[in-house]
Amino acid sequence: MKSPHHPPSRQRLSREARARQLLEVAWTLINDEGTDALTLGRLAEAAGVTKPVVYDHFGAREGLLAALYEDFDVRQTVRFDTAVAAAEPSLTDKARVFADAYVDCVSTQGREIPGVLAALGGSPQLNLVKRQYQKALLEKCAGIFTPFAGPGGMTQASLWAMLGAADALSDAAVSGDITEHAAKEELRLSILEVVRRSR
Known part of the structure; x- marks a missing residue:
C-alpha cells in the first residue's frame, strides 16, 4: 500500500532571511512584470508564502x-x-x-x-x-x-x-x-x- 502523498512543508526561515527572500522575489517580479504588477498578494504567491507573512513584513505596498x-x-x-x-x-x-x-x-x-x-x-x-x-x-x-x-x-x-x-x-x-x-x-x-x- 502506497503511503499518502504529503505536500512538502514550507521552509521556516528567520525573519531576516524571509525578508531577504521576499525582496529578491519582488525584484524579480518587477523585472519580469513591471512595478505596477507588484502587489503584496502577487508577491506572496510568487514567494510561496501566505499573504499575512508578506503583510507582516511590509504592512502595505508602500512599505514594500x-x-x-x-x-x-x-x-x-x-x-x-x-x-x-x-x-x-x-x-x-x-x-x-x-x-x-x-x-x-x-x-x-x-x-x-x-x-x-x-x-x-x-x-x-x-x-x-x-x-x-x-x-x-x-x-x-x-x-x-x-x-x-x-x-x-x-x-x-x-x-x-x-x-x-x-x-x-x-x-x-x-x-x-x-x-x-x-x-x-x-x-x-x-x-x-x-x-x-x-x-
Missing part, C-alpha cells in the same frame, strides 16, 4: 516599495564606498570612480529601480523616504569632493546638480537612449565642472 528602495540604497552605498576607497586621492580619479560606480549600480538594477523610484515619487510618505536617502548621498558626495573645492566647500545647489545629472544620465543609459560609456563620461565631466566652479 520603501524596503526595495532601502535595499537598493544599501547596495549602492557598499558599491560607492568600496570603489571610492580604492580610488586615487585626486579629483579626476574620484570623479571617474563616482561616475562609474553610480551608472553601474543603476544599470545593475536594470528597469527595476526607475519603476520603484517612480512609485516612490507618487506618494508623499515615500517621497520623504527617497529624500532621506538622497540627502545621505549628498553628504557622501560632499565628503568625497569637498577636499577639492574652494574655501567655501561644496554648496547644496552644486551637490543637487551633481545628483540630478547622475540620475538623469543613468536613467538614459538604462533606457538605451545613450550608452553606459557615454553616461559615465558625461557624468565624470559634469562632476569635474561642478567641483571646479566651487573653487
Whole structure:
C-alpha cells in the first residue's frame, strides 16, 4: 500500500532571511512584470508564502516599495564606498570612480529601480523616504569632493546638480537612449565642472 502523498512543508526561515527572500522575489517580479504588477498578494504567491507573512513584513505596498528602495540604497552605498576607497586621492580619479560606480549600480538594477523610484515619487510618505536617502548621498558626495573645492566647500545647489545629472544620465543609459560609456563620461565631466566652479 502506497503511503499518502504529503505536500512538502514550507521552509521556516528567520525573519531576516524571509525578508531577504521576499525582496529578491519582488525584484524579480518587477523585472519580469513591471512595478505596477507588484502587489503584496502577487508577491506572496510568487514567494510561496501566505499573504499575512508578506503583510507582516511590509504592512502595505508602500512599505514594500520603501524596503526595495532601502535595499537598493544599501547596495549602492557598499558599491560607492568600496570603489571610492580604492580610488586615487585626486579629483579626476574620484570623479571617474563616482561616475562609474553610480551608472553601474543603476544599470545593475536594470528597469527595476526607475519603476520603484517612480512609485516612490507618487506618494508623499515615500517621497520623504527617497529624500532621506538622497540627502545621505549628498553628504557622501560632499565628503568625497569637498577636499577639492574652494574655501567655501561644496554648496547644496552644486551637490543637487551633481545628483540630478547622475540620475538623469543613468536613467538614459538604462533606457538605451545613450550608452553606459557615454553616461559615465558625461557624468565624470559634469562632476569635474561642478567641483571646479566651487573653487
